[in-house]
Amino acid sequence: MDDIVRQAMAKWPNVPHCYGWLGLDARGNWYMRDDRTQAAGPFPVAKGSLLRHEKLVEFIHRNYERDDAGQWFFQNGPQRVYVELEATPFVWRIGGERQVTAHTGRAPQTVRECLVDEAGRVYLDTDIGLGIVHTLDVEAAADAIEQGAWVPREVAAAQLPERYRFVTSPAALRVRAQA
Structure with missing residues (x-):
């Protein structure tokens, strides 16, 4: 602040x-x-x-x-x-080497979990909070998933606010x- x-x-x-x-x-x-x-x-x-x-x-x-x-x-x-x-509170951009950065410019230290909802939207839970992957970076997220760096878990979008507070x-x- x-x-x-x-x-x-x-x-x-x-x-x-x-x-x-x-x-x-x-x-x-x-x-x-x-x-x-x-x-x-x-x-x-x-x-x-x-x-x-x-x-x-x-x-x-x-x-x-x-x-x-x-x-x-x-x-x-x-x-x-x-x-x-x-x-979600954050919108993630994904750069080279799977570098994740929020719309605010903040970079989390760790990606704890990868989630995919019923509409195919991708989310990452990190040490600074939950965010949706920007639509332009879904391909980079898919590459990380295919390479085994992130293992997606299915989730209902309506459950995200309660689950991730x-x-x-x-x-x-x-x-x-x-x-």
């Missing part, structure tokens, strides 16, 4: 959390979701505006974390902005908790 963010949190400790305004799609793209977009439907049905500002995206990546309840958020100064996830929609969870 950036030092400037820590300082803002200390200076303004009681800023309300923000829900529904930021989404992460299954390709690692961030979307800003204004009131009109949120009213049009849940993420990813209504995605919003693709964030293209490089410095803003880098700032989000550096300050992207998980709370104790499995909700992923971006710490924006003193405000915690919870993220709506299309698939992450929340796909903190906004929906909040609404249910308030009901």
